[in-house]
Amino acid sequence: MPDLIGANGQREDFRVVGKPNIPGLTSYAMATGVAKYGADFAVPGMLFAKILRSPYAHARVVKIDAADALAIPGVTDVVLWDDPIWSEIEFNPIGGRRPSYLPSEAHQEGAEVGAVVVAESEALCDEALEALKIEWEVLPFIIDLKKGLSSEVPPIRGPEWDESGTYAPPSVTSDGHTWMAVHYPDDPPKAGNVSVTTKSEGDLDAGWAQADMILEYNVNLHDVVSLLPNPQASVAWWTDNMYKPGKTLRIEGAVGRRGAIATMYRLPDDNVIQEGVFQGGKYCDWGLRMAQEITPLLARRTGRPVRCCNTREENFDLCVNIRLASVKLGVTSEGLITAVEDDSIIDHGTPNSSEMTTYDRDWNGYYTLKCENIRQIYSIVDSNRGFMHTCGQFVPYSWDMLTIGIYLIAERLGRDPVDIARLNLHGPDSQKDTRLVPSFEACVEEGQRLMNWDWHPAGGRRLPDGRLHGASFRYQMCPRHSFLKYFTKLEYRGGVVHFPTQGPIAGWFGTECFTMIAAEELGIDFEDICVDYDYRAEHTDEAGGSDGVTGHGWVVKECANILKKKILEAAAREAQETTSRFGPMEFPKPPSPLTGYTAEELDIMDGRVFVKADPEKFVPFAQATAETITADYGGHSPKSAWATGFGRKLDTMNTSWCEVAVDEETGEVEILKYLVVADVGKVIRRTSLESQIDQVVFFSQGCQLMEEYILDPETGVKLNGNMLDYRRPTTLDVPVVDKEILELRSGDGAYGASGIAHNLANSHLIVTAIHNAVGVWVDPPATPDRVLKALGKCEREGGNQ
Amino acid sequence: MRPFNHINAASIAEAGEALKKGGAVAVAGGGDLLGALKDNIFPEYPRTVVNLKSIPGLNYIKFEDGALKLGALTTLADIARSPIVGEHAPALAAAAKSASSPALRETTTIGGNLCQLPRCWYFRKLNNRFDCARKGGERCFALTGDNRYHSVFGGAGFEAPGGQRACVAVNQGELAPVLIAMAARLKTTTREIEAFNFFDVGVLSSTVLEAGELLTEIEIPPLGFAETCRYRRFAFRKSIDFPIINLSIARGGENPNSPGKPRWHICIGGVAPTPHIAKAAEELLNVNAPSAADLTPELAQAAGVAATEGARAFESNAYKLQLIKTLIKRELLAMSAPPAD
Amino acid sequence: METTRAGASLKSAGEQAAAALAAMPRRPEVIRCPICKRQCLSFEELSEHYAAEHPDSVAPTAVTLNVNGLNCSLIIEPHLTLKQVLQLHLGLTGAKEMCDRGACGSCTVIMDGNPALSCNILASECEGRSIETIEMVAVMPKWRPLIDEYCKWDAMQCGYCTPGYLMAAKALLDRNPSPTEYEIREALSGNICICGTQPRHSQAILEAVSRMAKGETINA
Known part of the structure; x- marks a missing residue:
């Protein structure tokens, strides 16, 4: 049997692991365009389907007259929400339940609702959707969470939409900590559109008493769109297979979700064929879209292959929900944190949205502190802003609330934030452990050296070209998914x-x-x-x-x-x-x-x-x-710090460092330098590791400087559901990302490896550096207009100085 | 995209005839129209799309009698690469090169860039979601909605029940300010007009072109503006984006305040329903800076402020006034700097 | 079923691209009415059928496209973009749809020697133009170092936008065989990689340029 204990650190010499520049197994297929993603499949004789989308932020379909649509030559079918056919499909086991598979009520603009049209071409589908005569009942909506908090606002969703999963009790880890909870047992029941949940540890009163000062600040986390690269799409058809009883379903485009499709269509897994393996980027957005789920149903109904493909705007799902955190820290005159209170308003999204943002309480930076007096109060507001599938890559897990807190303490005390971080960071084993963390120390040493780190207070340095210089630092533990159970099979043949x-x-x-x-x-x-x-x-x-x-x-x-x-x-x-x-x-x-x-x-x-x-x-x-x-x-590996520790144990750490220049007259922010020093434990595949660091810095740059999900305040309609108005950085915008990879071998993956990706996406390092430059806080995304506004340079009358 | 009929026009006459019939729209490079069709933003979806690119003889760059002449179908990439444009109107080449992205510049045309519809996100929202003034509706949704990219110089007026109202969509074309600053003249199948007047219309169209009328040539006359013209744009990204603000400053012709000296032209895009001529700033400079050497930092600053005269911004777009001031100031200072060897 | 022996896939990808090129139909095998599926013997008969049976519908149009050096006569709906025709009529999947509005570069092809966004061009306007797609580049020995370096430097993650980047890079190198790093980023600035590989392309292209300058190709 395998050696389950201690195997990680044993190997010293590596022939293969750690090597750079080995082409990916499928890279040539991807580069040459022969790799087929869901939307690339086309089958002779196929029909096209499109789903009606709500033009309102919250509305119910009362009646649809499809006669005109059906009269268009080439339109073969219009399936309404109340058609009995929808009961032939089970809910996706990894999605949520709705009152019916195709609902008559839409909880956001753009939500699938009321009808599906099928035609000989996509253009005829569009024509058919245009020809539907729809009677809508427009309903009240919430897109402003602070307004949604009010008990005056009537509930925006009926009991039939309340997700049973929401109120499940928290899981408990082997060492007694709760995690992945949305609600705790003592929490009050949901009132109106708001559920309040509190997680409290230690003795807050004692913590405030020990403090010499109280630091209060707000961190507003805006919502961000995942922008999955490939249109989420599927093509399905049914075949007879002489070797298998019953019909066999061939579906392409629901990559990685064959099992879910089998369950939805009540088929044995063996009766579902899906040969395509290219899923496209997911960034931890694991949900299947309705367009990927319904093609088998429509193919069975029409007797022909059916393709359904979302447009870019139809693929505009969230990957971070809004969180408005008001943080209060008790701090001693040395800079030691004695109490933490985080009072956050969080978007619950539309029904069945992922609650990753809410899990923040458990997977977060506060537990890296020596301070054990931590209270987190979340007011979770139902809204009509958008849907977030099971998703997590961009969710910063409260690390950023802490990064900013440490920076603000440093500013207040005129000290280097690195020193404040070190002072507050507990030792490797627990919050009571007072030793230094070797991985943190190694990362900081390299970081300070490579950055020529020379801390200055906010507003304290101007560059020769007149712009203001700002710098920032943050630390985080390297995460890993090692709480999951994995399976592998190898064969010598x-x-x-x-x-x-x-x-x-x-x-x-x-x-x-x-x-x-x-x-x-x-x-x-x-x-x-x-x-x-x-x-x-x-x-x-x-x-x-x-x-x-x-x-x-x-x-x-x-x-x-x-x-x-x-x-x-x-x-x-x-x-x-x-x-x-x-x-x-x-x-x-x-x-x-x-x-x-x-x-x-x-x-x-x-x-x-x-x-x-x-x-x-x-x-x-x-x-x-x-x-x-x-x-x-x-x-899974014998110890898994992310699952049991959530910051309470510190093995592999990483640090990021950033320098910006801010033009006070235009509000432009330039990233001058971006360095990631990461102790990944052990490098497995160097090139993709580096590429993942590029990726998460790119995500961060987008979230912090450009990306914004914009809804019309009056109607709740999305205004920038395209890639022109929703901006991701181009090759001319991205900074060079310097990377220094350390291998201290103390992670719990193979050879002591640990992860890198999640923890650096959407880091508030850049806006913290902006504060260090200009001395005022700019909520992300720090676009030039916001920077100028924060600087008080937004005179509304022309002709004035 | 919903279905439409398509004609590859072989001549201006054929295109004109086809466009005079109702329900037809013209397409050149497609950069603007195809998106509008895909987004289904027209109250009446066109029955026919008339391709102009198939018309021979409208794609040229030539220098004749001191004037630079460009066929309306000349692509932005050809303009950016052209040694003729580079020599006689370098700011036009710079503006063409900063539009959209490299591949799109290869197909989009100067005519299309001048004729494009506003980028207002209410106007552009899928399936004609907002029945706005530009579509014959009675409201401008941006007026009370999210207007961070909209006009700071008031709106294009229209009559509505209850009185006069305004649409605050802006002209965000890449080339309009530079052509206006260069005193360009636009030739259509029926007339020849000054570049600014081409855009001086109400809300129901973005140019003066009438049904069946086509833009054929852009001519930049030899008045000195083209050689001195400068172009600066401001966008959130360094590629792909439309400009948030773009502007051109040029000197040429006759200075009314200082005979024998050139006059100043300043045109700003992205701030008003039409490209905005900064008259107060022009006058200030005509009086105080007959020569570029007269430009002092104080004067540059004052000209930037003067360029915002008459502006009334919303809370969300007041940043544009700051940008106008800064960009004008910086561009003037760059003009006053002695030329590098 | 896809079986990949590690390291052997450039050849197989090239073969698949060659197969896709070989399978491009030069003319419609059967002419069918897109609405009622009636079989017609010629485009003229189809047009007459439309006029008679579907007078209110938009009739298909006949177009001959020169794609990767081959003339292909097609009967298409007039609103189809070049991207859609490449996929639905010619079976070429290398031009990808990401933004569908000319704002991401994933659908980049080369038309008459210049990069062009196939989502933003109507196929019915492409007659007489020479269109080149990634599948052609994939089988040309000259360009193998470029593809190879992309793969070596992981200038891709999920790979969806990668062919578009490669076509933009190829169009650049056609014009300028020894670009500077800035010229590379400028030429690729219309392409968006959602996975964030933006900083990685220059290195791959510069390595390829140096190999190509030595006349190196890879035997696959």
Whole structure:
């Protein structure tokens, strides 16, 4: 059996793991355009479907007259919300429940509602939607959370929309901490549109009493759109398969969700075929869209393949909800935090929206403090702003409330925020641990050196070109998904190691990392492993980002060791055989170089199975055994700090550093320098690790300087649901991101690896640096208009100085 | 996109005839129209799209009798790359090069850039969601809504029940300010007009073009403006974005206050329903800066302030006044700096 | 089923691209009415059928497109963009739809030697133009170092926008075989990668430029 204890730190020499510039397994397919994503599938004879979208922020369809639409030549079907056909489809097990599959009530502008049209072309679908005569009942809506807090506002959703999952009790970790809770048992019931939930630890009164000063500040986290790159789309058709009972469903575009589709259509998994593996970027946005779910239903109804593809605006789902935090810190004159109170107003989104923003209380930065007096009060407001699928990459998990707090303490005391952070950071093992954290110290040392770190107070430095200079620093622990259980199977067949995986391929190069780890452990090269992308494979690359890869990588490492042991056992066994068989015939067999050795005396390296004591005795790895050998392993790594610690244990840390220049006359912010010093424990695949750092800094830059989800205040209608008015940075806008990667080997993934991705997306480092430059706070996104407004340079009358 | 018929016009006459019939729209580079069709923003969806690119002889850049002449179908990329434009009207080349993005510049045309519809997000919202004044409705939704990118110099007036109202959408074209500052003349199939007058219309259209009338040529006369003209734009991103504000400053012709000296032209885009001529700033400079050498930092500052005269911003777009002041000041200071060797 | 032997996929991707090019229909196999599916013998017959049976519907139009050096005669709906025709009529999936408004570059092709956004061009206006797609670039030995360096430097994550970036890069290198780093970023500035690989492209392209300058191609 695999060595489950202590295996992480043992390997010192790496041949494969950590190497840069190894092309991804599917990179050539992606680069050359032959990789097919959901929207790329086209089937002869297919019909097209489009779903009616609400033009109102909150409205109910009362009546639809589809006669004119159906009269258009080429329009084949209009399916209304009250058609019995919708009961033929189950709710997606990883989505939420609605009163009916296609609802008659829309909770945001653009929500799917009331009708689906099917036609010979997409253009005819548009024509049909235009021709529907719809009677709407327009309902009151909430897009301003502060207004929504008022008890005067009538509830915007009826009891039929209340999600049962919302009020589930919190989970409890092995060391007694609650997590992933939306509500705690003592919380009052929801009143109106607001549910209030409180998580309180320690003794706040004692904390305030110890403080020499109280620091109060607001952090307003705006909502951000995931902008999944590829249109979420599917094509489905039904076939008869002579080998399988019942109908077989072929669906392309619901990549990674074959099981969910099978459940929805009450089919055995085997009766659902989905060959495409390219999912497109997901950024932890795991939900299937209605366009990906309904094509099998429409295909069954029409007897033809059906394609349904969302437009860009229809793909404008949130990946962060609004959170308006009012934070109060008790601080001693030395800068030690003694009490934390975070009173936040949070957008609950439309029904069934992800509650990742609400889980912030459990996965957050406050627990990295020595201070144990922490109270978090969340007022969660139902709204009609937008839908957030199960999502998390951009949610900063309260780290930023703390980053800003540390910065403000430093400003108040005239001290370097690095020192304030160090003073408050607890030791590696618990909040009571007063030791320094080695990973933090290593990151800070490198960061200060590479930045020529020279702290100045806000407004304290002007550049030769006249702009103001600002700098900022933040720390965070490196996250990982190691609380999940992972499964891996490897097979030695015909002299080759096969790694069957269903993908999906979404951009984090997880399978490549796993293949590198397996090759490392098996003593063979990366290129020697054959990765079989097969939708039927049990292995799924869904762990997500570098953090998932490291947790999952540990399991792959164990699996590879099981396979290696089995191969050596088979090799030793076969080497003892004196005859070989071919059918009924038996032939004498020449002795093998391995004859006479036990499996324990053999090893594998450089494509050879050899005798450890005498490496000249070997057989090629491809001829190790004629047997087919399978190894599988499911589980997770022995300790997983993210699951049990949430900041209370500190192993692998990272720091980010940023310098900006602010033009006070135009409000423009330029990122002069951006450095990430990360102790990732151990690098698995260097190039994608670096690429992920580029990615999260890009996300941060967008969130902090450009991206804004804009709704019309009067109607709640989205005003910038396109990529012109919703801005992501271009190649001319992005800064060069300097990266310094440390490997202290203290994470809990394979070889002590840890993750990097989640924790740097949407960091408030840039707006903190802006404050350090200009001395006033600018809520993100710090677009020039907001910067100028914060600087008081928005005279409304012309002709004035 | 909903279905439409399509004609590849072989001549100006054919295009004109087709466009005179109701329900037809013209397309050149497609940068503006296709988005509008996809977004289904027209109250009456066009039955026919008339392609102008198939008309021969409208894509040229030439320098004749001292004047720079550009066919209406000349692409922005060709203008940006043209040595002729680079020599005689470098600011026009700079403006063309800063429009949208490299690939889009290869297909979008100067005519299309001048004729584009406003970018107002109420006007552009899918499926004609807001029945606004530009569509014959009775309201401007931006007036009371989110108007952060809208006019700071008042709106285009229209009559509505209860009295006169205004639409505060702005002209965000990349090339309009530079052409107006260069005193360009626009030729259509029926007339020749000054560039500014091309945009001087009410709310129901964005140019003076009538049904069936086509823009054919842009001519920049030899008055000195083209050589001295400068162009500056401000946008949130360094590519893809439309300008939030763009402006051109040029000197040419005859200074009414200082005979024998050139006069100043200042035109600002993105701040008013039409490109905005900063008259007070022009006058200030005509009087006080007959030569570029007369520009002092104080005068540059004062000209920036004068350029905002008459402006009344909303709370959400008052930043534009600050930008106008800063950009005018900086551009003038750059003009006053001795030329680098 | 996709089976990938690590490291061997440039060849297989090239073969798949070649297969996609070979499968491009040069003319419609069967002419059917897009509305009622009636089979017609010619475009003229289809037009007559429309006039008679579907007088209120927009009739399809005939167009010959020169794509990757091949003339393809097609019968298409007039509103279809070049991007849609490449996918739905010619089976080429390399030009991708992301923003569908000319604001992301994912659908970039090369038309008459210049980069062009295929989502923003009506196919019915492309007759007589020479259109080049990523599939063609994928099979040209000259460009293999470019694709190879993109893969080596992970100048892609989910890969969806990547062909558009490569076409913008190819259009640049066609015009300027030794660009500066800034010229590269400028040429790619109309492309948006949602995964945030923006800072990674210059390095891949510069490495490819240096390999291509040595005349290197990869034998696949």
